[in-house]
Amino acid sequence: MGEISSKLAEQLWADILIHDDGIDGTGGSFANLIGPFGVGKSTLLMQAAQLTRHLDYGVTKTQFWQHPERYEVIPETVIMKGLSDDHWNTLIPKNYKNSFSNYGKPKYLTVHIHEDDEYRFYEVSRGTKRKINHEINIRTYQDGAQLHDNIRLEAINVVYEPTNYHLTTAILKKLNQYKLKSTAEKNELINAPPELFWFEFIENLCRQADGTHCSLILDEFHLIAPAYTQGDTFHMINWLAHQMIHMRKNNISLIASTHEENLLDYRIRDRIVRKVWFKGALPKTSMVKIQALRGLKDIGEAIIEERQIKFGKFSFDKIPEQPPLLKAVA
Numbered sequence: 001m002g003e004i005s006s007k008l009a010e011q012l013w014a015d016i017l018i019h020d021d022g023i024d025g026t027g028g029s030f031a032n033l034i035g036p037f038g039v040g041k042s043t044l045l046m047q048a049a050q051l052t053r054h055l056d057y058g059v060t061k062t063q064f065w066q067h068p069e070r071y072e073v074i075p076e077t078v079i080m081k082g083l084s085d086d087h088w089n090t091l092i093p094k095n096y097k098n099s100f101s102n103y104g105k106p107k108y109l110t111v112h113i114h115e116d117d118e119y120r121f122y123e124v125s126r127g128t129k130r131k132i133n134h135e136i137n138i139r140t141y142q143d144g145a146q147l148h149d150n151i152r153l154e155a156i157n158v159v160y161e162p163t164n165y166h167l168t169t170a171i172l173k174k175l176n177q178y179k180l181k182s183t184a185e186k187n188e189l190i191n192a193p194p195e196l197f198w199f200e201f202i203e204n205l206c207r208q209a210d211g212t213h214c215s216l217i218l219d220e221f222h223l224i225a226p227a228y229t230q231g232d233t234f235h236m237i238n239w240l241a242h243q244m245i246h247m248r249k250n251n252i253s254l255i256a257s258t259h260e261e262n263l264l265d266y267r268i269r270d271r272i273v274r275k276v277w278f279k280g281a282l283p284k285t286s287m288v289k290i291q292a293l294r295g296l297k298d299i300g301e302a303i304i305e306e307r308q309i310k311f312g313k314f315s316f317d318k319i320p321e322q323p324p325l326l327k328a329v330a
């Protein structure tokens with residue numbers, strides 16, 4: 001194994017959170033948090049949402065890490081997939097001051113839902129449900145293009161994909177290239193799993209990108225890029241894998257989480273070179289060994305890996321005064 005140290009782990013985590021420009025430097029970076037239920041993946045992702053930053057154009061990460069005091073770090077736009085059981089209520093500014101008091105100014109939070117959907121958001125605790133819609137800034141979108149226009153910069157944007165999603169004409173054309181949907185009639189509505197909306201949206205993000213830095217935070221990433229797809233969905237994942245090249249150059253980063261690496265499609269999984277391993281994970285494609293993970297605390301510790309070269313043991317705290325679980329009901 002290469003280098004192992006706690007100091008290095010801090011640096012590797014910071015490196016996941018700070019991005020430079022894809023023309024002068026590395027651009028968007030990809031990281032995956034891997035571990036079983038309840039090890040703290042979502043907790044770290046919520047912290048990441050507040051902490052992602054980027055450097056000014058022309059400043060590379062190498063320059064920054066040599067003299068961090070010399071350069072400004074700018075809050076980065078975050079786009080997060082909203083889940084039915086989620087924790088983003090900890091990022092509502094009124095809760096933020098209890099939970100993230102030493103993180104500086106909060107990023108503004110907006111929740112995006114499709115115009116045909118109605119969502120009720122609740123905080124659930126000890127058998128009671130409290131509706132919190134009035135505490136949230138909610139915007140509606142018609143399609144991926146409008147969602148792209150509605151994204152609030154330097155803020156946290158939680159996105160609920162449409163509950164009824166139909167493939168767009170542009171996507172049908174792409175599938176036609178694989179000669180898979182040659183029979184699709186013009187204007188025919190093809191019902192698709194809602195998660196496929198992310199393919200359309202990420203393509204939009206890359207196509208319209210102007211170098212603005214953005215982090216996609218995709219908790220439970222296996223919902224979007226599962227292993228063992230068939231037919232058209234298999235081809236769509238190929239297309240998403242190709243988008244990852246554009247994402248990097250266009251300053252779009254990915255911080256994802258999954259219970260087990262093998263739950264992800266190999267074309268996506270193998271393009272993510274930064275990994276955070278928790279106790280109980282099964283690292284099959286890594287030099288990190290299960291024995292090393294067994295030595296970690298049940299919660300609050302992880303091993304960070306970069307490209308099978310750098311490894312470090314990393315500690316993190318729970319979010320102080322975190323509000324109860326959030327339930328999104330469509």
Ligand SMILES: Nc1ncnc2c1ncn2[C@@H]1O[C@H](COP(=O)(O)OP(=O)(O)OP(=O)(O)O)[C@@H](O)[C@H]1O
Nearest residue numbers: 036037038039040041042043044299300316317318
């Ligand atoms: N460092 C920590 N110390 C103590 N408790 C923690 C720590 N980090 C997180 N927790 C708590 O552990 C519980 C599980 O955390 P979290 O929801 O982040 O796990 P998860 O890996 O996302 O689980 P799941 O796979 O079920 O979604 C939460 O109640 C959280 O507040």
Ligand SMILES: [Mg+2]
Nearest residue numbers: 041042043219
């Ligand atoms: Mg979770």
